[in-house]
Amino acid sequence: MDIAPRSDTLVVPSDGDAGVVRKPFDLLRWYAWVSLAIIVSVAVGLGLISSRFIINESVERDALLTAQFIQSIADAEVRHVAIPNVRTMGELLDPRMDQAMPDVDPDARRKARGEFLDHIAHLPDMLLANIYAPDRTVIWSSNPALTGKVIESDDDLERAFEYKMRVSASYHDFDDARSEQKFVTPPQQLFIENYIPLFDADGERVAAMVEIYKEPHDLIVRIEHGLLLIWLAIAVGAAVVYLGLYGIMRRAARTLEVQQKRLISNETFVALGEVSSAVAHSLRNPLASIRSSAELAQAFDEGPAQKNISDIISQVDRMAQWVRQLLQSLRPLNDEAVPVDLPQALQESLQAFSVPLVRSGVSLDVCPLPSLRVLGHPVLIGQIFNSLIANALEAMEQGGHLRVEVVRQDRRSLTLRLSDTGKGMSEQQQRMAFRPFFTTKQGGLGVGLVLVKRIMERFGGSIRLSSREGEGTSVSLSFRLAKS
The missing domain is CATH 3.30.565.10 (Histidine kinase-like ATPase, C-terminal domain)
Known part of the structure; x- marks a missing residue:
């Protein structure tokens, strides 16, 4: 269907200017950009929140399993060497306290401690392991250079001792300024730091704090796959939502445009119909009189005016036909x-x-x-x-x-x-x-x-x-x- 082109600009008169040229408001284009910005913003926000949730939950789950594993090993080694229940592995780890425990067999104490530290040293995916006494002294480390050092200004370590709770954190880059992060093998990507408290027999005092740095490759791969699926699902979902809403809006815009054109056309036809009816009503009687007079003159005049009279009748019939066509084209x-x-x-x-x-x-x-x-x-x-x-x-x-x-x-x-x-x-x-x-x-x-x-x-x-x-x-x- 061919439609006459419409103007792309609208001239709005103002007091100071002869005219201000403004482009017509394009609802579809405005909705396309605004909805795209909103959907992308929401999708990115959901993606970031979901990614952070996946990473945090995965790290927390790994830290919980590590803590449970170490605490189970500690209890098992104490039972294995038949040390009385009045002593825990946390109390046996500090060699400086050996003289303060005359009731514990020295060989059993050394055996239990040695086997526990051997398990710690061979944990899978481990980068570094440190064990702290309550005075923040490193009493054992998988990096011998750290043994005997006092660690100060470590907020995570202080919080673990103060609140007597497990503390975990994830990092992508190690900090050279932190004296306890002296890795024998530097991490390649994400690594996890866990502080695991070991209590005394009463369960009231933290006797030792185990610090474990891990780089769980299998967990990292699973996190990456999870993040990839999350972002892919968000991208596909955002695209489907955007295209669906855009399609609905495009159809609505086209419907509105068609209805607007139809409304303008109907208003035009109504106005033309009113004018045409008035004109036709005013012309019919004069045209009928002219034709009747011409026919009468033609009947009585046989002279050279016959051709002119015939032309008058022909043109009157032509005008009458125009009036009929006009009224027919504009009637509902x-x-x-x-x-x-x-x-x-x-x-x-x-x-x-x-x-x-x-x-x-x-x-x-x-x-x-x-x-x-x-x-x-x-x-x-x-x-x-x-x-x-x-x-x-x-x-x-x-x-x-x-x-x-x-x-x-x-x-x-x-x-x-x-x-x-x-x-x-x-x-x-x-x-x-x-x-x-x-x-x-x-x-x-x-x-x-x-x-x-x-x-x-x-x-x-x-x-x-x-x-x-x-x-x-x-x-x-x-x-x-x-x-x-």
């Missing part, structure tokens, strides 16, 4: 759609133009049409064919070829094309073809195609025009099929 189309035999309606119109077609030297080629019924009104469907055939005849003044064929058919619609080999139309003429009162014919009124378009749209169909100058014009009519 309230006819109900009924099944119409399309081949019969076409045949009746072609039969009515059989003599003009032969007189104009136009050959006719009608392809066999399927016996189908379309939604419409017999009189209005005939008016469509009459208008298009008349236009084709006027475009082929020197003769030509008119072809009628079905170009597409499905269960719901049928498209019929009328093609002529006339003088054709320019691109600008095609854009203006369906505007009221636009015509390229001398003495034409410019309402034929307007009426055809209104009738087709009234019954749920459409019309499309294509033309090339010097080659001809094709008009495609899409009809809705009636239910059989």
